[in-house]
Amino acid sequence: MTFEMGRVELHLRDAVKKHGAGHLTLIDPDSQTPQEAGRMAQAASQGGTDAIMVGGSVGATGALLHNTVAEIKKVTDLPVILFPASVAGLCENADAVFFMSLLNSRSPNYLIENQAMGAPLVLRYRLEALPMAYIIIEPGGTVGYVGDARLIPRKKPELACAYALAGKYLGMRLVYLEAGSGADSPVPAGMVALTKKLLGDVLIIVGGGIRSGRAAAELVAAGADLIVTGTAVEKSQDVASFISELTSSIRR
Ligand SMILES: CC(C)=CCC/C(C)=C/CC/C(C)=C/CC/C(C)=C/COP(=O)(O)OP(=O)(O)O
Ligand SMILES: O=P(O)(O)OC[C@@H](O)CO
Ligand SMILES: [Mg+2]
Incomplete structure (x- = not known):
């Protein structure tokens, strides 16, 4: 029995196949009003982003989350993918959810408990679940703290690879290497390269501290399939x- 890819996952894979790499714009509902979020999403879509992610480590829940997704859906047909910090980061008007386990967390809450509490809601809301391994690298930022992560040292690419490969063997089709929102520097390119080499057709998402087309292009050259930017946007x-600037630097 296979857990089939849905429309959104196929859309991301198509973007990568067509252009060599894709771009995801992360909108944190806690950072601006829903109307401002809508304007950001519209501009991001004009700039050629491939999908909008909605989430934040703290406070991205309830009416604020719902209204933010609603404003984004009004202005663009791009897929809206939830990026939940917990079960409270789910809402029914999005298209999909990064159904992730934080593989290097010390806490069962981030390994499996939020997923178990969230799974019936994903089913009820008819959200497409994208099975993803979430791995946090130094410095890790707020999400590293909140997620109780045992941060992967920047100089230990083989450790990131071990977690990523474990995710693949558990059936996860996406791996997200995260340096933490606003990190001084992104995940090291060498770590991305080794991970992609070992994981093959698993989609490698890289985020945290990416602020320029040049930085994004370096990560794509190393093997990143999808680049996430939040703070810089x-x-x-x-x-x-x-x-x-970002999309033109990463596409071939
Ligand atoms: C699948 C379900 C229902 C839940 C998953 C729960 C897990 C594993 C969470 C991982 C840990 C965590 C706290 C993730 C938050 C991810 C996120 C939204 C980060 C981005 O937040 P930003 O807004 O960029 O950063 P700040 O919070 O620092 O602003
Ligand atoms: O805010 P930035 O630094 O772009 O990071 C995005 C994302 O990887 C955080 O989860
Ligand atoms: Mg934020």
Whole structure:
């Protein structure tokens, strides 16, 4: 029996197949009003982003989450993928969810408990579940702290690979290497390269501290399939041009 890929996962795979890599824009509902989030998503879509992720480590729940997704859905047909910090990060008006386990967490809450409490809601809300291994690398930021992660040292790519390979053998079709939102520097390119080499057709997502087309292109050259940017988009004065710089640097 296979757990089949849905529309959103296929959309991401198509983007990678067509252009060599894809881009995801992360919107944290806690950082702006739902209307502002809608404007950001519209600009990101003009800049050529491939999907919108919605989530945040703290406070991305309830009406704020729901209204943020609703405003984004009004202005773009791009898939909206939830990036939940817990079961409270699920809502019924999104398209899909990164159904992730934080493989290097010390806490059963982030390994399996939120997933167990969330699974019946994913079914009821008819969200597409994307099975993903979430791995946090130094410095890890807020998400490393909140997720009680035993951070992977930047100089130990083989440890990141061991967790990523474990995720693949558990059936996860996506691996997210995370340096933490606003990290001083992104996940090391060598770590991405070794992970991609070992994992083959698993989609490798890389995020945290990516602020320029050049940084994104270096990670894609190393083997990243999808690049996530959040903070740099929030800070940008011209979201459409900034995303366009990113997407044009990573596509072939
Ligand atoms: C699948 C379900 C229902 C839950 C998964 C629960 C897990 C494994 C969570 C992992 C740990 C965690 C706290 C993740 C948060 C991920 C996230 C939304 C990070 C991005 O947040 P940003 O807004 O960029 O960063 P700040 O929070 O620092 O602003
Ligand atoms: O905010 P930035 O640094 O872009 O990080 C995005 C994402 O990887 C955080 O979960
Ligand atoms: Mg945030």
